[in-house]
Amino acid sequence: MKVKINRNAAKALKKMMEQEEAQGKLFRVYVTSIHGDHAHYDLRLDTPTENDEVVKTDKEIDFILDKNDEYLDGVWIQLFHVPKEEWLITNPSKGGHHHHHH
Template structure:
């Protein structure tokens, strides 16, 4: 499984990880599936036996449910302009996206 993350997202998520007291990772999960696409979100969590911990090139690991095909190839982005917002997409699954 693969996760891609942009530099702004990595910086923002590292700051959150540095501020937490517990040793947790970010989980990417599907909040809703309709049609040919899914909506995604992030939360701090610990891996279970159904998960895979995926490393990124930005030194942040993510937890993915290895049984959920919508998670493989997810792309996590954070933008400052025109406004601060998170964008989580999976280009291999129709390219639809979910804003936070």
């Protein structure tokens, strides 16, 4: 499974992982809802179970994905600072819709 992340998002998540409550945890990408051909995603700190795969990215951050959820494969996590700060989590390989995540 694959996860892509942009530099702003990696920087922000690294900062969160330095907090005490994040010790020993990784960020899980999960599906919050599915609409027809595309899904909405979110992130939370979690620990992997035997149903999960820990996926490495090129930005030194690992993510937990449920290996039975095909909607997670190829997810792209981005953080933009302009025009306003916003997270955007999409999966270009599963319906090319861009959904804004607040």
